[in-house]
Amino acid sequence: MATLIDHLIKLTDHRERDLLELTLSKALIDLVPIQRVIVARVVSEEGIRRWLEVTTLDAKGGGKVVDPLRVDFQKLPLLEDNKDRLRALQTRSTVEIAWAGEDGPRITYFPLFAESLSDDEGALEIHSASVLTPEQVQTIGAVHHVFRNMYHLLAYSDRDALTGLLNRKSLDDTFYSAVLDELGEGDAVTKGASEAAVAPGQERRHRVPPNYWLGTISVDSFGLISDKSGHLIAEEVLLLVARIMNNTFRTYDRLYRLGGEQFAVLMHCPDEALVLAAFERFRANIEKFNFPQVGRLTICGGFTRVTPDDSPSTALERAERAVDYAQHNGNNKVFSHAELVRRGFFGEALKIGAVDLF
Template sequence: MAKLIEHLIKLTDHRDRDLLELTLAKALIDLLPIDRVVIARVLSEEGSKRWLEVATMDARGGGKVVDPLRVEFQELSPIEELKDRFNCVRERQRVVVAWAGEEGPRITYIPLFLDSRNDDDGVIEIHSGTILTGEQLQAIGELHRVFLNMYNLLAYSDRDPLTGLLNRKSLDDTFYRAVLEELDEGQSTHLKLLEAAVTPGQERRHRVPPNYWLGTVTVDDFGKIGDQHGHLIAEEVLLLVARIMNNTFRTYDRIYRFGGEQFAVLMHCPDETLVLAAFERFRVNMEKFNFPQVGRVTACGGFTRISPDDSPSAALERAERAVDFAQNHGKNKVFSHIDLVRKGCFGDAPRVGAVDVF
């Protein structure tokens, strides 16, 4: 009982939604006589859906966690390719596969999310030596319900109420969790991240891998839209901007709204050219879109590479300087802060950014 309470405390002690799957997998391995747990989520990109195994735990030791920001989507398994997982998600029912006789080892698939209205999809995949007993399934169900309650609570607190995008508060957790991926390569990295996930209050190291980028977006002349068309139409524009961002950037890029007409994107990408191309696609998609009752609406974007010992506020300040440069040079443009520095476009000392960082 003491061990169960310990894991329940860990499940409810997080402020970060993305660590809940890992904590759930750890609890199942510790509390039940099972061999392996895999928690897989469904990622979507341009109409294609694939499996991402976000957390894996083995009873004999070892584990793996995957940062969705760092995955190569095309290397993931298509959702239909793993038929038992697919059936579990499609029917939202438990699926049991006995692969070596009725009394032998089996895999039990449980839908990670039970509400068909939820856009999130995933499975809990449990490998066991024999069939799970009713008591064991009940224990799994109770832990699962705690997970879902915490997931929904954190989802509510992490989201902008108007657009449903992530809010400013949630950026810090994602920003600093990405830092841990730099500590080591291979399995040791995953185990250290696991330790951080299940040990509340562990000190974070503020070092960030070189391929993370943070960009901000500001809708051009948004004040005029509100003045000419009213508050409700201005809100509708923001909702459509959020939709365009969701349709343009990858599903595992993190998209934020900070309030007003200011948005942000956190992504993992190998080089500056690809990041610029992603923001340019968004800019063009904005320019081509016909906003009802408003017509043409454009936006400016700016982005920066996240550097070692960086902080969210420092990175945001650099990205905002690039946005300001775009707005002061014709609007409807995207600039890299690094490129502007290389070209000598900033001759003055950095100022405090316009983004509210508190």
Template sequence: MSTFIEHIVRLTDHRDRDLLELTLSKALLDLLPVSRIVIARVMREDAESRWLEVARLDAKGGGRVIDPLRIDFSSLPKLEEAPDRLKCLALRDRVEVAWAGPEGPRITMLPLFSQLREEDQGVLELHSEAPLSDEHLQIIDHMRRIYRNMYSLLEFSDRDPLTGLLNNKSLDDAFYSAVLEDMNEVPASRTHETKADQERRHRVPANYWLGSVKIDNFALIAEHHGRPISDEILSRVARIFGNTFRTYDRLYRLSDDHFGVLLHCPDEALVLGAFERFRANVEKYTFTKVGRVTVSCGFTTVLADDSPGTAIEKTIKAVDFARRSGGNKACSYPGLARRGFFGVPQPDQDASTAST
């Protein structure tokens, strides 16, 4: 069994927030007399909230760790289907569920975060054969505090201070870890993969898309109205960005008026639909002292040999095409390429996909 200090070192050694839940779960399994650890986060899409178990590990081995980008949101349980978790969030305190008497097996639930921010809601569940002692609960409290501190530090370093979106620095790590799954630790559910399976998994991304958004005529807006108004526009567009896309899509501010999004979606038409909703939401919003503002969007599928730079370059070509066509448009790079706008027309790989 590893020592408490060793687990602190492992938890504070991370530079990737997506691995913190896995490391916390492993630490608690090692330090406590529990049979299972579950970390459930609240995920949102189109004003609906559901539970996502980002980590579920068993003391005897096995379990799973879920990449939020790859989930089917409609398959997740609704919040009301887990009333004890909801009670834990509402009370912001420990909730115990015992089903075989006061000294029997139970699930101990604690809020993962101390502050009930809408974007950071989660529950830590510990399954045990008997009540946890005060000493055990103290260990849990210490590990939660370390987790929260690391989460906050990494979030601060990954965020753009004006918009609250992820910054350019964090895109490279997310691109390679989420898209190519080039991670140091393989989830327990994949430990029996063959070498051929692992090589294929590292070569072929599965339906990931990268998109770029630029505000039409932003330089003229900034020149005419000044920096305070242009910063307000950037903040408002970022808020619409966050409200339109799913909570598990990764949203970025890549440069001054250049926003980006990394998402997982099985169909090009659905991706185009998401960008069209965002474009329309920006167009119908009334901006103070400016009135109507529009955006041009471009997106591309991520290929196995893409880097963040090459994928962004494709999205910018689609954005430039949208602007040359008058702006206030969302364009698909693969759709434009199939029509020959970037050279020799490419074959249509999926007849159901959108053309622009």
């Protein structure tokens, strides 16, 4: 059986956050005589907050790992549906529930993070046959602490320094790991270790499912804003755009800043019309917002379905072509690349390198 040190090494070996919850759960099942571990995260859409159980692992075998990009939000339980879990989250303290007598089975809830974070909230749920001993609680606390430290460290490396949105490196990582998992070409337990090494700058290509969409967003006339109002005001505009993105898109959509005034969204959605509606909501929210010292602004957006032969660069290029079309046709517009192709405005030929990706 692996020791505590062995599991701590596994936790600190990771270079992407998606596997940390599973590694935490496996460590606790191995080190402490418990029956089940659940890691539940808070996700929200249009102000409604629900529980997403991203990892469930049983001591007797079995469990599941859920990709937040592919959840059916309406089927998730509301936060109020699990009041004990919610109490641990709100009080930032441990909550223990004895549901079959004082010496019988219990569920212990721990806040997943020690502090309240705007986009990272959750609970660690431990099912045990009896009361956890102080030594067992200490072991859980030690592994949990290392998990939090690694999560924050990896989150920092994945984030754009100015806006706090995800960065281009994170887009590449998510693009490949998420689409492989959907196809079942490697489960969530092993996908990080089984991917072939790729040399810097080399494009990796895999088959991908039909319901991933990648979109890019650009602030209209941003150069004029910077020239007229100065660098600090321009940065404030980007921060506010990022905030409106966070408030408009779903918490499980992946939001990125690619550089300059360029942003991106990776989402899983069954229908092109729903993707268009999400981008249109964001366009409208930007249009009606009064930016301090700048006034009204607009954005252009473009999106594309991720195809079987795509790399991040080819998908980004198609989305950016739709943005370019919008900017050359009056600004303040959102287009689907596929719709523009269907209408005959341009063909499928790509101009790799035309987008400023960094």
